Amino acid sequence: MRKVVAIENMTLDGYVDSQTGMGFEWTFRGYSEEVDAFGNQHVRADVDTTVYGRRTFEGMRGHWTQVPSNPDATPGELAHAEWVNNVDKIVFSTTIGDPEWANTRVIAADAAARVAELKAGDGGTLAIYASPKLVHWFTDNGLIDEFRIMVHPVTIGSGTPLFHDKAKLDLNLLESKTFDSGAAYVRYQVA
Template structure:
């Protein structure tokens, strides 16, 4: 069965964005890129919240026509362009980006149906508010967290309004030279 995986950069104090939505604190470098690219090879459906979707939609297609884009960015831009994309939003009226579709409600039913279909895994990219929703609905099977060596002091937390304990099993911890720790957790169902 397909898995739902949350892919997120997080600060030492548990935030996924800075106080004003900043993301430039997240370390992405030449050592981390191949590791991350290998994760994407097992994913054929990208899941986004509205804010992340609009940001990705405005950026990645431009890379394809940018003569100064790095080979790695071009490869990733092609992947993002061709992967199946689902944006979860109550406010968007349409999803115009190639291979995108919009889901407005019945999130749990949509995800359970997708997990039963043949294919590779489904990955939530960033999208902290969507991640909160998925956590509360019990839809996340694994977490791929990239713990960055920074304290932000505020922003959108990774975990919010958690009512019951969530048990996680550590599958892997990988330390990168820049100080990022890649953590791979599996949700333990009770």
């Protein structure tokens, strides 16, 4: 059985989206080559399908499809662009017809049943990237198995929280790691 994990960057005060611009400009303070390498080599090592809500999907598609042709892209950005442009992707949306990004499927209806089918199928981990409103829906429907969270050394005061006010979960800590940049990684399993 496949598992669903939420892979999130989060502020110390619990927000994952500032609701400004792309929503995660605050991650730059705690971001480093060490954090990038850990994420690429460890956090997403078992992921073979990425999952997005519409807004995050459109932002990711707009950014990562352009990175390979950007002469200023770093080796880390190029490596991640290659991975994300080729990995299987799912976007939950009732408004996107043609996703216009390779290896992407759109789920527009019967979401809970479709997720149950995906979890029962063969393959690696299904990872929700960012997409906080989608994470809220998955949480409310008991569909998330793990949270993999990079906590950044910053507070922003408002935005979209990772856990909305109705979320009640018991979690078991599976792993933690701190970085020289001040970021801290925590991995929790839903009990």
